[in-house]
Amino acid sequence: MTVLRGAGADVREDGVPRHAEIGTLELESGFRLPEVRLAYETWGVLAPDGSNAVLVEHALTGDTHVAAGRARPGAPEAQRRAAESGGWWDGLVGPGAAIDTDRYFVVCANIVGGCYGSTGPSTPAPAEVDPERRPWGSRFPLVTVRDSVHAEAALADALGIDAWRLVIGGSMGGARALEWAVTYPERVRACAVVAACAQSSAEQLAWGQAQNLAIRQDPDFRGGDYYDGPFPVTGLGLARRIAHITYRSADELHHRFGRTPQAEEQVIDTHPGGRGRYQVESYLDHQASKLAGRFDANSYLAVNETLMSHDVCRGRGTLEEALSVTSCEWLVAAVDSDRLYLPRESDVLAAALPGDVRRHTLTSPSGHDGFLIEAPQVGKLLVETVLARP
Amino acid sequence: MTVLRGAGADVREDGVPRHAEIGTLELESGFRLPEVRLAYETWGVLAPDGSNAVLVEHALTGDTHVAAGRARPGAPEAQRRAAESGGWWDGLVGPGAAIDTDRYFVVCANIVGGCYGSTGPSTPAPAEVDPERRPWGSRFPLVTVRDSVHAEAALADALGIDAWRLVIGGSMGGARALEWAVTYPERVRACAVVAACAQSSAEQLAWGQAQNLAIRQDPDFRGGDYYDGPFPVTGLGLARRIAHITYRSADELHHRFGRTPQAEEQVIDTHPGGRGRYQVESYLDHQASKLAGRFDANSYLAVNETLMSHDVCRGRGTLEEALSVTSCEWLVAAVDSDRLYLPRESDVLAAALPGDVRRHTLTSPSGHDGFLIEAPQVGKLLVETVLARP
Incomplete structure (x- = not known):
């Protein structure tokens, strides 16, 4: 494993995919997941005392490219272009x-x-699991x-980061940030939970189930072992x-589209x-085909199940009891028009x-989706709260 | 065709399925649908002057059994039981x-x-369309x-009803009631539009598309010609x-279910x-299997498409212009917690x-679903408005 220790590197290289092998992961269920690899990107330089590390957690189908960066001079053109391409939280993260x-x-x-470089269902299983090394x-x-x-x-251990100055995420990223602060209170100085809640709600579980079924009912899904055939893209x-x-608002759909037919298409037909x-x-249709072109269906199921599992209280008593171990500064923020992660769920957490x-x-x-679209507002809140300069 | 003219019948018979053959229906698209049959039920007795007729319009997957009734003495036991069974708007309709x-x-x-006795996709096509008389x-x-x-x-013509004292419906039934008042203003004395709007919104179209795709992507759907094989029940x-x-509220799901596992089931598993x-x-799951046990998938698509077509303005100018022809009394009501038919859409209509x-x-x-559950409230509003006794 090659780790770029910012402070020790000759040339700063941002937004470039890296990998860390973290060995066997013991899961809550008791399952031991062997040979786990995590893909990650970094921006900036780790301070000698390690005090300036920020972990940004992506949402359901997110990847590691939070912001535009730059590859090492002399890097292949494709890598340079990928590093320089816009990230999903540009405007919040960057110089x-x-x-x-x-x-x-x-x-x-x-x-x-996931399917952006970390171990996931599309990763070849280790030889101990499958001598043929077919995907999981x-x-x-x-x-x-x-x-x-x-x-x-x-x-974090591999990167030499004892504690994060900030862990931040929106949506499932917010769930991950919150779980960080509760699981490793001594390793989180500040935590920002945006458009997320303490436990996936009945509403979120209900929509999660519908999404899972849409994939599982696709005949091309074949129980999840479809990698040697067509992918379940319609599901x-x-x-x-x-x-x-559920990520948008009825108002927005109304104002953008109303019930206008697409171009010259005839909506009242025989x-x-x-x-x-x-x-x-x-x-x-466009949103569907965009995702189907960039995401693996098994990974969608996997991360959706991860999100459905979200319950910071599991095995930890009441919400107050579960959160009582935390000692960091907080930013808890909700999108006013969010109908999936309701502002009142953020109230409960706060x-x-x-x-x-x-x-x-x-x-x-x-x-x-306001948590992504309104990145500058997230930044303003961060600076007003947990990232306030002295 | 046998029509029970209430005033002329020896014995009053309520809530019993009947049929009317209405011949060819000329559709907006130009398609001519031949040999159309409508199933219906009636309750009560038509006044000699025909002034007391009320048309109740059912919602998407509704049937004709609005309320409990009674079969003719001597009718077969099954028919008696069916007539006496509870209806979907009991408490609003009845003695x-x-x-x-x-x-x-x-x-x-x-x-x-639909699939409750009227001509629909599961009806054998007339011989002129299909000599083998396979379903549409x-x-x-x-x-x-x-x-x-x-x-x-x-x-209505067949029943000898020139004008309805009231046309009432909730959800798609409300859309149908509204369309009645605009299409036949001289035949509607009062109109009650409950939990419905003037035009299916972008939000409603979006959910409608997802539902249509769920069915169409089921391999058992086979383009809609599945009647000689397994039915697309998973879709x-x-x-x-x-x-x-979309018919319930997030609050209700939260209070009823939270994220509690079902019985002894283990939600965190390997x-x-x-x-x-x-x-x-x-x-x-229960809601899904209940519907799959009582409804035809092609009919679901058909009525869903009908609902998506809903636009009282089509070919009639602005909403105000479209509604300007009406001359009846109105009850426009919305459910305060409705997230599919928003109260503000009822405001726009009113x-x-x-x-x-x-x-x-x-x-x-x-x-x-409050429009069904809160039937007594609908009744109270009716009596306070369009059914007020002199």
Whole structure:
């Protein structure tokens, strides 16, 4: 394993995929997942005392490319272009941004079970599991949010980071950040939980189930062992449509699309199967095919199951009891128009945290996705709270 | 065709399925649907002057059995039991209820495209379409809300009803009621539109598409021509799960289920495929299998497409212009916790109606389904508004 220790590196290299082998991961279920690899990217330089490390946790289908970076001079053109391409939280992370990569050493790891370089269902199983080294597929275990945090603690060890200056995430990333602060209170100085809650709710479980079924009912899914045949892209696409509607707001859909037909398409036709589409259908078709082109269906199931497992209280008593071990500073923020992670769930979390933590608000017409879209608002709140300069 | 003219019948017979043959239905698309039959039930006795007829319009997967009734003495036991079984709007319709079947002659017809006795995709196609008289299946056309109202006008003709004292419906039933008042203003004295809107919104279209795809992507669907093989029950079940979540409220799901596991089931297990279920998943499984046991997937698509077509303005100008032809009394009511048919959409409708129409509220924790659950509240509003006794 090659670790770029920022302070010791000759040339700063940001936003470039790296890997860490963290060995066997013991899961909450008792399953031992062997030969786990975590993919991650970094930005900035780790301070000699290790005090400036920030962990950014991605959401459900997110990857490690939080922000644009730069490859080492002389790196292959494709790698340079990938490093320089925009990230999913540009505007929050970068030189001069709230999470200032000239000041902080920023790390973002792909979650275990994902398909952006970390061990997941599409990874060849180790020889001890499968001598033919076929992908894990249906054999990939259930990884809880807590399990994923244990894996990231091993990454922190490998990077020489004893404690994070800040762990931050939105949506499932917020669940991961919260679980960090509770599982490793001594390793988290500040924690920002954005558009996330303490436990996945009945509502979130309900939508999670619908998405899982959309994939599992695709005949190409074949129980999860489809890598030698066509991929279950129609099921994955339907899962994404369902999820995407919950990520936006009815108001936004109304104002953007109303019930306008797509281009010249004829929505009142003799047969439903042949009719044209409404704009909102075309929009969701686009979201579906975009995801199906970049994400593995088994990984979608895996991370969705991870999210459904989210319960910071499991085995820890009441919410207040579970949170009582924490000792960090907090930013708890909700998107005002979020219908999937309701602001009142953030209220519940803030109220249960030790000390006097208030719930902050991101103002957005876009629903849950506001946590991504309104990155500058997240940055402003960070600077006003947990990243306040002395 | 046998029509029970209430006033002329020797014995009053309520809540018993009947049929009317209304011939060819000319659809908005230009398609001519031949040999259309409408199933309907009636309660009460039509006044000699025909002034007491009430049309109740069912919702998406509703049937004609609005309320308990009674079969003719001597009728077969099964028919007696069916007639006496509870209806979906008991408490609103019946002897002494707001829609008092001792006073009104109540009619409820199954929508064209449904599977409760009216012509739909599972109906054998006429010989002119298919000499083998196989079910319509994929050949069944798109029927708009307006088309369905045209069909019901033919039923009204057959029943000798020139004008309805009241047309009432909730959800898609409300869309049908509204379309009646606009298409046949001279035939509607009062109209009650409950938990419904003037045009299916982008949000409703988005969820509609997801439900359609859930069915169409089921391999057993076979383009809609599945009647000689297994039925696409898993796809239909998923469509229902999606719909059902939108019919309830997040609050209700939270208070009823939280994230409690079902009975002794183990939700954190080694593999997602084998894990136990959360209660809310079990609940949705139950809703799915209940619907799959009583409804035809092609009919689900047909009525869902009908609902998606709903636009009282199509070809009629602005909403105000479209509604300007109406001359009836109105009850417009929304469920306060409805997240699918938003109260503000009812506001838009009420504001655009001629005269001074206010939007009323049903108070319910249950979301959209409140229009069914809170039947007594609907009755109270009716009596306070359009059914007020002199």
